[in-house]
Structures are given as C-alpha cells and as structure tokens.
Amino acid sequence: MINHLAVGVRNHQTSQKFYEETLRSLDYVIHRFGDDYTNFSDGISADPFGDFAIYQGEVYPMHIAFEAKNNKQVDEFYESALNNGGFDNGAPGYRSNYHENYYDCFIIDPDGYRIEAVCHNGQAH
Structure with a gap:
C-alpha cells in the first residue's frame, strides 16, 4: 500500500550518515543520491527510486506515496481527494523526470500533509 515515504531533514549530510548506518541493520542501502537528497531501498520495493527518502x-x-495498481486508480485518487477536502499539488500525469512509466498525482490533505498516488507499471486505464 505505501509505495514510498519522504521526509525533510534539517541537515542532509548528517541525516544521510544517520540513516545509512541505522537502516543498514534492516538491509537498506543508499539507492540514489544527490547534493540534497538520498533514497534508500531494501531491494524489494516496486519503486525504482527506493522506498524511503530524505531531502534537505x-x-x-x-x-x-500510496501505490496504485494502474493509472485509473491514480485518477480516481486525485478526484476523490479534491472532492473530500484535499488540495491540488500536481494533477495526474506522467513524470518522465523520475522514469518513463511514472504516473502520479500530488495532493495536500486537509492538515497540510503531502500525499501522492503513483503507478510505476505504465498500465493505463
């Protein structure tokens, strides 16, 4: 159900070292990284970017991010969220900057949390 979780950190370098060492005990390793983000994976996640990320x-x-089985579910998630008090933070669509089949939408829930529904397999409606 949960595809990935991303949290903001005050000091990326300090937090990267903390999570790299701490998550190693659970077989998580750094999967991707940049100057201000690090993605971790245990090798099982359907998300090619890993399933836990930190960012400055x-x-x-x-x-x-909640995992959807197909693009239709992403579209339904988006419409339902908007109809029930959520706020648009990115309409459904492909995000080729992540990967070719990354289809998602972004919502801000009534409390300000950023949520996403994502499908990785390119299965349209």
Missing part, C-alpha cells in the same frame, strides 16, 4: 528542506510536512 522543511522538516514538516512529510510526503507519503
């Missing part, structure tokens, strides 16, 4: 930025709010 706001400590609150966190980002939670």
Whole structure:
C-alpha cells in the first residue's frame, strides 16, 4: 500500500550518515543520491527510486506515496481527494523526470500533509 515515504531533514549530510548506518541493520542501502537528497531501498520495493527518502528542506510536512495498481486508480485518487477536502499539488500525469512509466498525482490533505498516488507499471486505464 505505501509505495514510498519522504521526509525533510534539517541537515542532509548528517541525516544521510544517520540513516545509512541505522537502516543498514534492516538491509537498506543508499539507492540514489544527490547534493540534497538520498533514497534508500531494501531491494524489494516496486519503486525504482527506493522506498524511503530524505531531502534537505522543511522538516514538516512529510510526503507519503500510496501505490496504485494502474493509472485509473491514480485518477480516481486525485478526484476523490479534491472532492473530500484535499488540495491540488500536481494533477495526474506522467513524470518522465523520475522514469518513463511514472504516473502520479500530488495532493495536500486537509492538515497540510503531502500525499501522492503513483503507478510505476505504465498500465493505463
């Protein structure tokens, strides 16, 4: 159900070292990284970017991505969220900057949390 979780950190370098060492005990390793982000994976996640990420930025709010089986579910998630008090933060669509089949939408829930529904397999409606 949860595809990936991303949290903002105050100091990326300090947090990267902390999570790299701490998550090693759970077989997580650094999967991708840049100057201001690090993605971790245990090798099982369907998300090619891993399933836990840290990024230099706001400590609150966190980002939670829910896994969808197909693009239709992403579209339905988006419409339902908007109809029930959520706010648009990115309409459904392909995000080729992540990978070719990355289809998602972004919502801000009524409390300000950033949530996403994502499908990785390119299955359209």
